[in-house]
Amino acid sequence: HVAVDPAEAVHSPLHIESARIWKMIPRDEDTRPPWRREYDCGTVPWNDVDSPDEYRRSAEHFRVRSDLEVIERSCFDSPYPAEHRVHQQRVDYFESIPVADVIDEAFETVCRWHPVGKLVDNVKWAKLSRKMRFLSNVKNSKHEIDMAFVRHNLDRKLDLERFHAIFEDIASTQHPSLPAQEAVSKVVWASIVMLPDVKKMMWNEAKRMSIEVEVRRVCAQTRIAARVRARQHLARYLEAKAAAVVIASRVRQYLARLFVTKLLRHLRESEEYKLRTKCARAIQTEWRRYFWRSRFLGHQREMLEDRRRKIAELRARLREKREREQAAIVYRDIVRIEHVFSAVTIYFYDECHLDRANTMVIEVYVPASKETFRFELDEGTIRETLRSAAGSGENLSWDEMLRSEVLCHLSKRLMLRVVRGRPIFLFSRRNLVEQGVLIDKRVIRAEGAMFILSTFRSPHEVVFYTYQPKSREQLRARVTAEKLRSWIDESSQSCELTASDLHLIHPRNQDKLVEWLVKRVVVRNHPIHDGMQLLLQYEAEEERITKLVVKVQAQWRRLKSKRTAKDKALGRYEKIFVREYRTFAYRDLETGERQWSKPKLLGEVSLADPVDEWREEVSCDPETGVATRYFVNHATGQSSWFSEEDAARMVQRRFRQKHESDIIGAKIQLPDIVKAVKFIQEARGKYEQEPTRLANIVNYALLTHCIDLDFVKARVLYGEAMMASPRHPLICRAFGIFLLATRHGPPAETFQRVCRMLNDAAVVDPTVSKFDSAAEIYFRWAVLVNSKNPLVLLNYALLYQCVYKKYDIADKIYRTALSFDPCNTLVFENYELFTSQRYPGGEYECAGPPISVVNRSTILETKTGSEWSKRVDPECPRPGFEVFYYNRFTKETRFEAPDWDKWYKMRVSTRSKIVGSKTGSLVEYFDTRTETSFFYDLLTKRYQERPGNLN
16 A cells, blocks of 8 residues: 555555665666765764864854754755755765865874874875775786885875875876876775765765855845845835825815915906006016016126137237247347437347347337337357457357357447437447547556556446457456446455545546556466456456365265265175185176176275075076076085076985995996896796706796796795705705795794705805806896885895895895885894894894994993994893994994904004104194094003093
């Protein structure tokens, strides 16, 4: 019975709440990832968070607050398909979590494994790789995982950045055809998401994301519904309001119409209404008259404003013309010629006469007759007139001609003629004649030449005119009456004049004035151009003061510019060290030029020493223009084509090469490589052709043992070889190494058996000559081909341990193998057996413990100046041998104390010398290696580190 009605379904025996319907498919066709299978099975808990109140708060979006607890209940896992679900589900956001966050959580999870740390070491990585089965579809997956760890580890550990890098490496190996990001995602979703802590974090994060999206959707829905309801209420309100306004306006119109109709009917029947109507008509008539008169007056005002505007524009043009004419004026003065005063104005043509270039106009205005006389002078006339007036043999420049003291000579060319009582001015083009009265004429001597000095006096000025007969050079100087008066006043203040000489300017004292002025006339060579110069004493004094002022200003500008240049030089030059000459130089930062001496602009200021750091610079070839990048340290004078990172990588590469050479030995030559490759290829083919021949069996056994690392097949082949020749030294040694490497059988019995086999082989072949070829071709070639495989290195370490008896090299190879795979039990157990047998009484007894013990030991005692230190090993596996001695120079270890007398004698004979003088019976020696002194007592014949008490 299946219930159809919902009410009936409650009582139906087939009603199952929260039932799930499963589709059964074969396991091989199930392509769901593991996390999806757990989710579909319902084994992923819902409330799997550390804080139970994490989602018990509210959230606000779009100004709507929602309770997260209610949202969380609505987002609970639903078994329905995605297209039938209403609310958000955490399963939809599981794959939306960033891959980087998943890897970060995996890193933190692995770091929390025992022992807890901040980095992932090789043990934790090996544990993680076994759990996650990385590279399960790749051949030799364990080796590839180990190689990925070796490529990205730093001191055998992984930080977060290297942890990300190793996953990218694994992804590229497992999915080489996919893009990098997609490959990493595929590896992450297939492996580390199943770690419990990572899976817990991801489900919690997916749950948080689904709740966050759901709460935003709920708040948005609430806000949208509120806005829709508000718009609906507003529309209804506006519709009702508009209807009310229309109804009210229609009611008011109706009432007003009734009121007006009633009022008009009442007024028509009244005399008062008639009177009011007549008055209203009269007022309207007056209003129209006023309106049109106002418009007419406004039009008149606009016409007046337009006229005023035109007058203002005309005045502006006239003003501009007047200003232009005023700017063209170069000279203006009031002159008196005979008894007539006139205003003289000299100006250039304005812009409208630019075709008349360099033409001046002289206007003479006579106030008495109110007439203006106008004279146009071309450039040639102006230059000739001013040159002759100034007494210069050379042409004057425009700057010199436009000076007022030069242009005044043009006004002196004016002549007055009176025709019928009317004054007429003319411009004379003849030689210039000085105005005024000649009051003195004498011969003076100056600068080794004779000059005729003529003095002219007018009411306004005193003019001095000199003429040299030999060169016919004319010089002129003048002083105005006002300047002469001030000059005499200044001279009286400086006590150059007596009280009786204060009235020299009076006409009756003209002779004294001439003598006083002649003494102050200076004739000298012109300081700028060739020729003589005439000037008065006050002009010479003003010129001297001007020169002093200019000199002081020049010195000040020089000092200021020197300070500015020094400040700029401090930022332009830098101090660098030149290593070839062991001295400092100075480099220009802008041009790159160098100089040995300090720049003079710096003065006594010293530049700071260069900073000890490497900087990148660019050198440009001037011929080819090719820029080359290089690195330089100006503090040490070193330069390099490599950056610090490149140099570090090169050092690391050389160190790795040195490390490999210490393990492998001398570099293998090309003939040896050809021989080894040929021998290995032939060994396999010869065994297939003749599998019963002993030589083929032994070679193939070594091939499977050392190269292929197929220990099962190698054991069978070694067994056949031992049955054929049990006493052969090569077979005994190879089989002994194989037994130790594979740890087959009880360890103690296997070790004793191997020792007997090796001893028998040593008796037959004490020089190991019969094993050298096998060691070179198989054991060493295997290391060259696969130098990072711990099993290959284990075979090579057992070779030096059992055959060559070179225990220090074997110890180094053991530690190298463990660095590649610390969890390899075969390497670890063999190394543990090897170290335990190196102590006295063991098979590999040595004078001291291995060098690796020094790093974990602590110093008990060190003699002053001695290279030997007494140490203790806290992890010693053999009781009684914890204490040993270590030489820090020779790296030698030993359980017994050194023979100190023999050691001192060795120091005296090889590396010590006598220093100072003998003090009593003591002789002082200085050890050049340890850089310390020790003493020898001639009486006791003993050595000592300190001199003791000296008598």
